[in-house]
Amino acid sequence: MQPRNARIGIVMFVIYTAFFAGFVFLNAFYPKLMEITPLGGINLAILYGMALILAAFVMALVYGYLCRTDETQSSRETHS
Amino acid sequence: MNYQPSMVAVGTFIVFVMVTMGLSFYLGRTTKSSQGYFAAHGQIPWFINGIAFAGDYLSAASFLGICGMIAFYGYDGFLYSIGYLAGWIVALFVVAEPLKRLGKFTFADALDARFQSRGIKLAVGISTLAVSLFYLIPQMVGAGVLIQPLLGFPHWVGVVLVGTTVIYIVVSAGMVSTTYVQFLKGSLLVFFSAILTVMILIRGFSTEESAAHVFQRIGPFPQENLQTALAEHEAFRASEILPPPAGWGDAPYIRSRDPSTGEVTTWKIMPAGGEADGQVELYEAQTKTKTPDGKTLVNGLVQGTNEGEADLYPVGHLKSLPSGVEPGDPVGPISFFSTLQESEIVLWGKESLKDEQEGEATVFFQKITQGKDVLRPGTHPAFAGIHSDNFIDKLNFLSLMLALFCGTASLPHILIRYYTVKDEASARKSTIVGIGAIGFFYILTLYMGLGAMTSGALDVTNENMSAPLLAQSINEWLFAIISAIAFTTVLGTVSGLILASAGAVTHDLVTHVMRIELTDHEKVRLAKFASVVVGAIAIALGILFEKMNVSYLVGWAFSVAASANLPSLVMLLFWKGVTRQGVITAVVVGMTSSLGWILLSADTFKNVYGLPAEKALTPFSQPGIVTIPLGFLTLIVVSLLTQPRGQE
Numbered sequence: 001m002q003p004r005n006a007r008i009g010i011v012m013f014v015i016y017t018a019f020f021a022g023f024v025f026l027n028a029f030y031p032k033l034m035e036i037t038p039l040g041g042i043n044l045a046i047l048y049g050m051a052l053i054l055a056a057f058v059m060a061l062v063y064g065y066l067c068r069t070d071e072t073q074s075s076r077e078t079h080s
Numbered sequence: 081m082n083y084q085p086s087m088v089a090v091g092t093f094i095v096f097v098m099v100t101m102g103l104s105f106y107l108g109r110t111t112k113s114s115q116g117y118f119a120a121h122g123q124i125p126w127f128i129n130g131i132a133f134a135g136d137y138l139s140a141a142s143f144l145g146i147c148g149m150i151a152f153y154g155y156d157g158f159l160y161s162i163g164y165l166a167g168w169i170v171a172l173f174v175v176a177e178p179l180k181r182l183g184k185f186t187f188a189d190a191l192d193a194r195f196q197s198r199g200i201k202l203a204v205g206i207s208t209l210a211v212s213l214f215y216l217i218p219q220m221v222g223a224g225v226l227i228q229p230l231l232g233f234p235h236w237v238g239v240v241l242v243g244t245t246v247i248y249i250v251v252s253a254g255m256v257s258t259t260y261v262q263f264l265k266g267s268l269l270v271f272f273s274a275i276l277t278v279m280i281l282i283r284g285f286s287t288e289e290s291a292a293h294v295f296q297r298i299g300p301f302p303q304e305n306l307q308t309a310l311a312e313h314e315a316f317r318a319s320e321i322l323p324p325p326a327g328w329g330d331a332p333y334i335r336s337r338d339p340s341t342g343e344v345t346t347w348k349i350m351p352a353g354g355e356a357d358g359q360v361e362l363y364e365a366q367t368k369t370k371t372p373d374g375k376t377l378v379n380g381l382v383q384g385t386n387e388g389e390a391d392l393y394p395v396g397h398l399k400s401l402p403s404g405v406e407p408g409d410p411v412g413p414i415s416f417f418s419t420l421q422e423s424e425i426v427l428w429g430k431e432s433l434k435d436e437q438e439g440e441a442t443v444f445f446q447k448i449t450q451g452k453d454v455l456r457p458g459t460h461p462a463f464a465g466i467h468s469d470n471f472i473d474k475l476n477f478l479s480l481m482l483a484l485f486c487g488t489a490s491l492p493h494i495l496i497r498y499y500t501v502k503d504e505a506s507a508r509k510s511t512i513v514g515i516g517a518i519g520f521f522y523i524l525t526l527y528m529g530l531g532a533m534t535s536g537a538l539d540v541t542n543e544n545m546s547a548p549l550l551a552q553s554i555n556e557w558l559f560a561i562i563s564a565i566a567f568t569t570v571l572g573t574v575s576g577l578i579l580a581s582a583g584a585v586t587h588d589l590v591t592h593v594m595r596i597e598l599t600d601h602e603k604v605r606l607a608k609f610a611s612v613v614v615g616a617i618a619i620a621l622g623i624l625f626e627k628m629n630v631s632y633l634v635g636w637a638f639s640v641a642a643s644a645n646l647p648s649l650v651m652l653l654f655w656k657g658v659t660r661q662g663v664i665t666a667v668v669v670g671m672t673s674s675l676g677w678i679l680l681s682a683d684t685f686k687n688v689y690g691l692p693a694e695k696a697l698t699p700f701s702q703p704g705i706v707t708i709p710l711g712f713l714t715l716i717v718v719s720l721l722t723q724p725r726g727q728e
Contacts, residue, residue, distance in 0.1 A: 005508075009173035016169045017485075023162070024481045027457050028474045031466045035456045041418030043455055045155055046526070049162045053519045056165055060172055060512045067508060 005067045012059050019055060023048050090231060092560035096568050097245065100261055104249040107257035124256075126506040128263050130513025133497055135262030137164075137488075137514070138269055138521055139215075139573040143566055144222045145634065146522075147550075148543035150529020151396070152427065154454035156463045157529055160635070161522035163481050167488025167638075168518065170646075172511040175489040178653050180498045180507035186580075187495045188588040191648050191667075195660040198593050203667040205588030207644040208492040210671055212581040213617060215491065215637040216574060220622020223570040225544040226563055236623045242567075243619035246574045250582070250611040254604075255500055258575050265572045268565050270517055273524045276547075276562065279554050280531035281416060284409045285398050285423070288536070293393040295426075295446060299361030300352035306360065310334065319345075327435030333443060334362060337380065343390060344380025348445040363446045366392050366540065371439040392444070394549070396538040399424040399448055413527075420530060423451040427533070428540050444540040454533070462683075462701070476700035480635050483704030487638025490645035492580040493573070574618065578611045585610040625688070636678050639704040644671035647711035655719075662719030670711030677703035 026033055026048070034045035124132070142164065149157030182190040188204035220239050227238025249257070301309045310316050322335040322344065332349040347362035369377040376383045381390035401407060402422030411419055427447045434440050453459065458466045462480075465473030488494060498507045532538060532550035539545050548566060552559035586607045590596050598606065647670060648663045678684060681703075682696035 005177065009177075013169060013173035016166070016173075020166045020169075020485060024478060027159070028466050028478055031456065031458055035452060037418075037421065040414050041421055042414065043417075043421065043452065045456055046158075046417055049158055049526075050523060052162050053165050053522055056169055057516050057519045059169070060515045063173065064508060064512045067505075 008063060008066050012063055016055065016059055020052060023052055086556060086560065088556050089560035089563055092557075093231070093564045093567060096564035097571075100264075100568050100571055101245065101249060101252075103261060103264075104257040105252050107260055123502065124259050124500040126501055126510040127513055128259065129497060129501050129506070130510035131266045131517055132259045132262035132500075133266075133494070133510060133514030134270065134517035134521065135264070135266030135569075135572050136493060136497060136576045137518055137573075138266060139219055139222075139569060139634070142521070142525070143269065143273075143569055144225060144544040144547060145218065146525045147529045147532060147547035148545070149460060150526060151532035151538060151546035151550075152543045153460040154427075154530070154533070155457050155526075156460035158526045159457060159463065159481070160484065161525050163484025164488065165515070165519050165522050166485050168511065168515045170486065171489040171494070172508065172515065174653065175495075175649060176498060176507045176511045177504040179495060179649075180501070180504045186583045186587050187492050187645065188584065188592075190495075191645075191652060191663060194652065194658075195663070197660045197664070198595075199664045200660060200667075201588040201592040203664045203671075204645070204648075205584040205593065207640075207667050207671045208584035208588070209581050209614075210675065211490075211637060211641040211644065212492055212577045212584075212614070213621065214640050215493070215634065216577050216614075216618040217621045217625050218634050218637070219570050219574045219577070220618050221625050222544060223567065223574075224622060224626060225542060226548065226567050226570070228542075228545075235626050239619055239622040242570055242574065243615050243622070246571055246578060247612055247615040249571065250575050250578045250615070251608045255496075255579060258572070258579060259497075259500055261568070262572045262576065265565065265568045266517060269569055270521050270524075272558075272561055272565055273521055273528060276551055276554070276558065277524045277527040277531070279558070280527055280550075281413065282410050283554065284407070284411050285401055285405070285419060285534055286407045286536070287398045287401060288407070295393075295395075296364045297361060297446070298347075300359035301362070303358065303360050306334070306349075310362075325433075325435035325438045325441075327438070328433045331431070331433055331443075333365070342381060342388075346379070346443055348443070365443050365445040367441050367443050368392060368541065369439050369441040372437070392540055394537045395426070395428050395444075395540055396533055397426055397536050398534050399426050416527065416530070417455065420451045420534075421455055425449050425451055425454055425533065427454070428538070430540065442541075454530075465700075472699050475705060476702050479639075479700065479702035479705035482708060483635060483639040483642050483702060486642035486646045486704070486708055490641035490649065491638075492584070492641075492645075493576040496580050496583060497576075574615075578614050578618070579607075581614040582607040582610040585614075635702060639678070639702060639707065640671060640674045642704055643674035643707035643711050646708065647715045651712070651715050651719075657719050657723065658715065659719045659722045659724075661722040662715045665718040666711050666715035669714040670707060673710055674703045674707040677707060 035043055037043050039047060146157045146160050149160070179190050182193040187208055188201050191204050192200040220242060223242035224235035224238035227233050227241060228235055296315065298313065298315050307321065310321060316336055319336040319338050322337050324333065324335065334347045334349060335344055336347070337344045344367070346365045346367045348365050349360050350363055352359045352361045367379055368383070371377060378390040378392055381388065383389065383391060385391055400423060402419060405419050427449045428444050429447045430442055430444050432440065432442050458464055463477050466477050468474065501507055501510055528547055528550060532546040535550045535553040537549040537553035539549060548559060548563045551562040586603050590606060591598060591603070644667050647666045651658050652663070677698050680697040681701040682693035682698070683701040685691040685696045686693040
């Protein structure tokens with residue numbers, strides 16, 4: 001694993017973990033808060049849960065893109 | 081419930097199984113070397129491997145267990161979907177690329193890459209076997225659950241059938257065929273789940289009960305002199321009110337018997353709300369009783385579908401819709417939730433009651449529940465603690481979520497899939513594809529589960545059957561296809577798990593620990609023999625654990641995997657001070673502590689040993705929050721104590 005990929009991976013891991021931990025913390029200690037309906041008549045529990053699933057996919061794509069850029073650059077440096 | 085086998089379903093099922101087995105046999109013909117058998121020569125394209133990840137991961141637990149839990153308890157099942165998917169972030173950002181670089185066949189290869197230690201191979205080999213067996217249990221339970229309505233066989237026959245079929249697949253083939261079977265299964269599962277979801281949205285909501293039976297709700301009655309008031313009510317004029325069985329104590333039920341049919345109706349006494357405050361209403365319930373002489377009675381009659389027999393009715397409907405929404409109107413993906421939020425839903429609870437003369441009865445009763453309460457966390461007994469003021473009660477939930485988050489990247493059958501692609505970039509790309517497919521499916525689980533909850537097709541005795549029965553309520557063909565896919569889901573996941581176990585036995589235990597020299601051909605033969613043994617054990621455990629929710633069981637497998645494997649894997653990547661002794665001790669301590677915790681937990685006491693939950697020796701059932709940090713701590717302390725001289 002290239003060091004740059006590892007660094008990107010760790011940063012994104014920490015961001016997502018914080019997002020996930022927030023969800024778990026709210027559910028465990030403020031379950032009533034998950035019942036509010038801030039958007040479209042849908043409660044926070046569903047909105048936050050769906051956001052966690054979508055965020056995982058979006059961050060995975062961003063990670064893939066950043067690592068691909070890195071590989072392309074490395075490959076160019078090797079050839080030059 | 082007794083199920084009538086459907087010819088369409090049986091035909092589709094046979095076609096799916098034949099295609100799966102044919103494909104396995106065809107692709108397995110050329111697999112003679114151990115490199116091909118265990119790692120498909122590292123030549124699987126990343127996209128195929130990514131969907132195969134989904135095939136491996138979206139097991140019976142994901143499909144049957146989560147949908148079933150949502151159908152009976154609402155939002156809580158979706159917590160599993162969220163936790164299962166979040167775990168892939170650990171796999172992608174932390175584990176995928178290094179694991180591909182370090183390993184060759186098994187998870188132990190990667191952990192042992194720096195040390196070349198027999199001790200590590202032994203500890204990790206055993207933990208792989210333990211996790212795989214734990215994960216196999218819910219898959220086998222799910223298989224039995226599916227076979228019952230499809231072919232009309234008892235649960236144990238289903239488990240034996242699946243076990244035998246999978247053993248054949250694994251023995252006749254290897255990783256190449258397993259991967260392509262997983263790819264097909266993963267694609268079909270996601271595609272047909274999407275179709276099912278679209279059909280749920282088009283069908284909209286209905287307030288009508290199942291065509292089979294309309295459950296009555298009568299009253300209000302004054303609480304005092306209830307018996308007298310009932311005797312005068314028209315619903316009881318033609319029937320006799322039975323005295324409550326002695327063993328039922330003060331349980332809030334009244335029973336009446338129709339003299340012409342012998343059918344006994346059980347009514348749950350509930351407080352009447354609104355203007356009738358202080359009075360009670362009676363809600364019609366259903367009972368299933370195991371009599372002391374071994375008979376099974378439903379509502380007082382022998383269970384069956386012939387004349388003079390009775391069977392449990394399918395359930396699940398809305399009591400009322402919000403104003404402005406008409407029954408049967410199509411709903412959109414957002415208004416699906418906002419409509420349910422404002423509706424009233426009839427959920428079903430159950431209570432077990434014992435009486436020496438009548439036997440053990442399970443009463444299934446209606447619970448009128450506000451939609452907003454169904455769509456919030458904490459309805460399932462396992463999660464009810466989050467609404468408690470007691471901190472210990474919340475720990476079970478925190479512990480489960482931690483195990484799900486950490487468990488994915490520690491599951492042996494998922495990790496070995498990183499060896500089937502050619503390089504680290506392919507490992508990364510296939511994980512991204514896997515996250516896309518798995519995430520999409522998990523979003524669908526909420527629609528399918530809630531759709532099943534209101535489908536009028538639920539079996540009160542079997543929450544794991546909710547998704548197939550939902551499909552049946554829409555279309556017989558859809559039921560046939562969904563059931564067959566769910567069945568191949570089980571086949572695929574079980575074959576992956578058995579392969580991981582066989583790899584651990586052959587490479588880690590026999591070749592490296594026992595140092596027995598084997599030719600390539602002998603390794604493949606030994607792996608096939610190990611597959612048969614592991615398959616046989618899985619069959620036995622699948623029969624033993626029949627009644628447990630498959631998703632809950634998977635939660636345990638995740639806890640054991642995360643406690644035993646993750647600390648060593650992560651610390652090896654980020655700390656140069658890890659020692660061989662540290663890895664061995666962390667794996668052993670993580671595995672034994674999590675297994676021990678589970679065996680002493682309230683859930684195991686109640687559901688496996690049949691003992692009172694209060695006698696359990698652990699304060700909550702899910703071990704992860706204690707045993708995962710314990711694994712990390714053990715590794716750090718032992719590594720610090722065993723640093724090579726000269727580096728201190």
